[in-house]
Amino acid sequence: MAFEGLSDRLQDVFRKLKGKGKITEDDVKSAMREVRLALLEADVNFKVVKDFTSKVRERAVGQEVLTSLTPGQQIVKIVHDEMTDLMGGSESKLVLGKSPAVIMAVGLQGAGKTTSAAKLANNLLKQGRRPLLVACDIYRPAAIKQLQVLGEQINVPVFAMGQNKPLDIAKASVEFAKSNNRDIIIIDTAGRLHIDEELMDELKDIKSALNPDEILLVVDAMTGQDAVNIAEAFNVDLGLTGLILTKLDGDSRGGAALSAKAVTGCPIKFVGMGEKLDALEVFHPDRMASRILGMGDVLSLVEKAQANIDEKKAKEMERKIRDLEFTLEDFLDQLQQVKSMGPLEDLIGMIPGMSKQLKGVKPDVDNNEIAKIEAIIRSMTLAERQEPNIINGSRKKRIARGSGTRVQDVNRLLKQFDESRRMMKQFADMGKKGKKGGLSMPKFPF
Numbered sequence: 001m002a003f004e005g006l007s008d009r010l011q012d013v014f015r016k017l018k019g020k021g022k023i024t025e026d027d028v029k030s031a032m033r034e035v036r037l038a039l040l041e042a043d044v045n046f047k048v049v050k051d052f053t054s055k056v057r058e059r060a061v062g063q064e065v066l067t068s069l070t071p072g073q074q075i076v077k078i079v080h081d082e083m084t085d086l087m088g089g090s091e092s093k094l095v096l097g098k099s100p101a102v103i104m105a106v107g108l109q110g111a112g113k114t115t116s117a118a119k120l121a122n123n124l125l126k127q128g129r130r131p132l133l134v135a136c137d138i139y140r141p142a143a144i145k146q147l148q149v150l151g152e153q154i155n156v157p158v159f160a161m162g163q164n165k166p167l168d169i170a171k172a173s174v175e176f177a178k179s180n181n182r183d184i185i186i187i188d189t190a191g192r193l194h195i196d197e198e199l200m201d202e203l204k205d206i207k208s209a210l211n212p213d214e215i216l217l218v219v220d221a222m223t224g225q226d227a228v229n230i231a232e233a234f235n236v237d238l239g240l241t242g243l244i245l246t247k248l249d250g251d252s253r254g255g256a257a258l259s260a261k262a263v264t265g266c267p268i269k270f271v272g273m274g275e276k277l278d279a280l281e282v283f284h285p286d287r288m289a290s291r292i293l294g295m296g297d298v299l300s301l302v303e304k305a306q307a308n309i310d311e312k313k314a315k316e317m318e319r320k321i322r323d324l325e326f327t328l329e330d331f332l333d334q335l336q337q338v339k340s341m342g343p344l345e346d347l348i349g350m351i352p353g354m355s356k357q358l359k360g361v362k363p364d365v366d367n368n369e370i371a372k373i374e375a376i377i378r379s380m381t382l383a384e385r386q387e388p389n390i391i392n393g394s395r396k397k398r399i400a401r402g403s404g405t406r407v408q409d410v411n412r413l414l415k416q417f418d419e420s421r422r423m424m425k426q427f428a429d430m431g432k433k434g435k436k437g438g439l440s441m442p443k444f445p446f
């Protein structure tokens with residue numbers, strides 16, 4: 001995960017302050033000196049660092065005293081707020097006007113344009129839009145093929161015209177979108193190893209012809225300050241509307257995420273968190289600041305859970321729980337959903353305090369535990385899943401044999417299931433009495 005070094009160092013700084021009942025100006029000064037070093041080491045632009053620390057120092061020294069916080073917590077809060085501000089304050093949404101709306105992905109070679117274009121199409125598709133991917137990187141035949149393969153994976157059509165001029169392809173794609181009822185065009189453009197004039201001219205021509213709603217620069221977070229310099233250059237020539245910062249799942253030091261907005265004025269709109277096509281996240285400055293400061297990222301966690309749990313199914317589940325109709329079959333279904341949220345390691349990293357504690361601990365156990373439970377339920381007949389009471393001794397033996405587990409394991413699962421079913425009913429009843437009454441996530445017995 002990116003930011004690890006920065007995150008650790010900042011947490012050390014704050015730990016020193018936390019125990020203190022009173023914080024002197026000297027404490028603040030020395031803390032800010034360490035924050036400054038930590039940021040510079042994370043490859044944050046030095047001018048940005050200077051502004052940042054002086055803002056924090058000013059607020060920390062002349063701070064309004066919040067009675068609910070200790071002085072140490074107040075400084076953490078000030079740093080958090082200023083860091084949020086630094087990264088743009090609040091989320092910058094895509095602004096898509098006309099139909100078809102046009103999004104252009106630009107950037108250097110290898111930054112992640114093609115992948116991000118497909119990820120973005122995938123996100124928009126999930127929001128009920130009808131995107132069209134357009135292959136304007138004509139210089140390598142493999143680039144067109146790459147986009148076509150990705151498009152196929154997510155069921156989004158790809159408009160390609162071989163090695164025709166990118167400008168002509170872009171123009172033709174608008175007509176194609178209109179006659180094929182696609183409402184968003186996402187143009188994957190060519191990149192070079194360095195910024196060059198010929199490429200810039202090509203991009204400018206496409207821009208003037210299509211008047212894109214969004215021109216998103218895709219930059220690799222691993223390139224640190226270089227990413228910011230690249231962004232500045234593209235912005236001067238093209239007028240960017242936002243950035244997509246990729247490879248934040250790698251061990252980037254984080255400098256690009258922290259400096260980009262301040263240096264270029266362009267907000268980061270999305271971050272790439274992996275090679276898979278669902279690994280593009282909306283960038284939330286406040287959550288990113290929380291993550292960097294080791295405050296966890298509860299909101300992202302909640303959102304992730306929500307996106308993966310089918311709303312309708314959840315409602316139906318809630319009703320079943322309330323009426324005690326919740327069966328092992330449903331339980332299995334929910335396990336699938338939890339699994340679809342991704343590896344437990346990722347989720348754990350987002351829970352406050354957990355990432356630090358669990359560093360180096362392999363949560364394999366839990367994944368194995370899930371696999372075991374799944375195997376046991378799969379070895380049951382449908383009748384058994386729906387009416388666990390009928391599972392007697394000989395049935396248990398059969399189930400254990402079928403799932404490669406022991407009778408004790410089957411017993412434990414049945415007991416846990418029974419307990420959690422009772423607990424869930426209590427929660428559901430409580431929810432019903434409360435204002436909203438929504439069980440968004442079931443409680444699991446492990």
Ligand SMILES: Nc1nc2c(ncn2[C@@H]2O[C@H](COP(=O)(O)OP(=O)(O)O)[C@@H](O)[C@H]2O)c(=O)[nH]1
Nearest residue numbers: 109110111112113114115246247272273274275
């Ligand atoms: N780990 C990781 N890899 C990424 C991410 N985005 C892109 N990549 C990888 O980076 C490489 C270059 O991506 P590509 O989309 O072809 O770059 P392009 O030349 O700008 O079109 C590919 O191997 C991608 O799988 C990301 O967010 N995380």
Ligand SMILES: [Mg+2]
Nearest residue numbers: 113114137143
């Ligand atoms: Mg490409």
